[in-house]
Amino acid sequence: MIEGYEQAAAQAEARLAAAADLDAVAGIERELLGRRSLFNEAKRRLGELDPGERAQAGRSLNDARARVEAAVAEARDRLAAADRDERHAAERLDLTERLPQTVPLRRGRLHPVTQARDRLEDVFVGMGYTVAEGPEVESAWYNFEALNIPDWHPARSSFDTIFVNLGEPEEVMLRAHTSPVQIRVMEGRKPPVYIVAPGRTFRSDTADATHLPAFNQIEGLAVDRNITMGDLAGTIDEFVRAFFGREVKSRLRPSYFPFTEPSAEFDISRPDGSWLELGGCGMVHPNVLRNCGIDPEQWQGFAFGFGIDRLAVMRHEIDDIREFVNNDTRFLSQF
Template sequence: MTYVDKNPRTKLMTQLDQQTLNEMQAAAEAAISAADTLEALGAAEAEVLGKKGSLTSLKKQLGGLEPEQRKEFGQLVNTTRSAIQEASNSRRAELSRVARMAQLEDERLDLTELRDEVRRGHYHLVTQARDRLEDVFVGMGFQVAEGPEVETAWYNFEALNIPDWHPARGSFDTIFVDLGEPEEVMLRSHTSPVQIRTMENQEPPIYIVAPGRTFRTDVADATHLPAFNQIEGLVIDKGITLGDLSGTIDAFVKSFFGHDVKTRLRPSYFPFTEPSAEFDISRADGSWLELGGCGMVNPQVLRNVGIDPDIWQGFAFGFGIDRLAVMRYQLDDIRELVNNDVRFLRQF
């Protein structure tokens, strides 16, 4: 295509034919693909498309053309400009990608190299077992009661219908404390004193569990500790039956151990309950494991705390907490629970 000279500027215009533009585009594209850094690319692009670029200055001259020519030629310039811009953009994307890859490669990490440890502490196994038990009983409608670990003979024995001569007293292997008269103050040998303290301070109905530390004169060995943990349950309400006790224990066991675990009650004897029973849970092999003791609160115990046994009836149960932890993790030595070796504590 040839353009007709109409004014003094046409001399230049005559050079603006398609070929010139093609050449200009080819040169620019060559420069763009030759650019191997973003900076070089910028320079190459500016050479053509920048404020003082060759194509830009060409465009500035379009004003001197006839409107028709201006339009036609303007379109050609724009097409060329777009093509160059696109080539530049594409080259820029490529160079950015390469640069990013280089950067990322530079940052490559072996994630298995040791880093600073984020450490959380560990709850003691007994706390874990106790919290789980509390949660199950709270879900069943119980409150959690607590009491002192050093007790008087009244709370540990007499109020529980265990007078001083009673054969059962000896079986508690009580650790006594040098306060008061001989054998008047002791480390509680069971959590049952909390029953008495609760009933003294609270009107029925009462639905409590009482977890806590208890003590016996057992020499520490793989299966015994002189200080260990028990949980005690007490319900006092109107019309409570042995059937309620049996059902409550069954509901607890199913919730705590699993729904396929069965329970049974066997007649037994405790001075503070009448009737009394021991309760067993079934093991996978079909045999029974004795878990704890229970029974209907002896009317004499209710009288001892000023509750009328003709109106109120109730049940109580108790069992060891530590043993549950031992069973759950098949610990071979219960002393680990009081050794506080962090190599043990941090396993759970």
């Protein structure tokens, strides 16, 4: 029979609860749990017991030891919290003491993507457009169905959509394009509509020098009585010249998007005579207009969309777009 440790443990718990500083805790810990402590001595003596008795005694010894260890940890936490509270109390500030501040004269910077977005908005505002925005988390209706992409449509898989755990599986997602804003705008008001919709979009892409899972697009939508594909080509051309320079040309190539018909990709000319693909566009599909309660026999429209980040990349010759999200001031201060 080994005795004494139960009582010692109970005493230690009480002393620890009352300990006033960390040194006191360390002393009690050494005394009870250290190399020459009562507990270690008791453990050594377990070997002297009958095998039958040994298991039982070992268990209760371990239990008592665990209680002391827990009490030590608790006392440490309590004292640390008290210490923290004391420190916090000592550094309390009355935030309404508003003394005049002197700030060193140094200008910050707008993010290069914001700069590109502002320039785009300004060009389109100059062409008579307003700027619309929408949520980044969208439902399947806005991201797909209203845009004439039913659930079985082969184009759905091409969006590499990031889904969100809300609603039914694949019912809610991070918007894969800014086109849902088209629907929200047309549901909310009757034509004529002339809007651009810049904003963040998401695709399931691993981040590398040319991809980020979160990036920015701008969408354009014009719906009026007699909007034609010639108007689309002319608008793209006007925008390209205003944004990139009067000497830059544009061209449209046939393509396919479920939400426009006819659909096109648009390219801009480079100084060496080659073409650079910039974005997609087309005449708003009659089903899209119908889905927003607009009669396609009465109204026609065009839509276009392209990446904003890429324009900043081109303008500043940035070779790794991960810098856009690192927020390194050595990067941000360059623009």
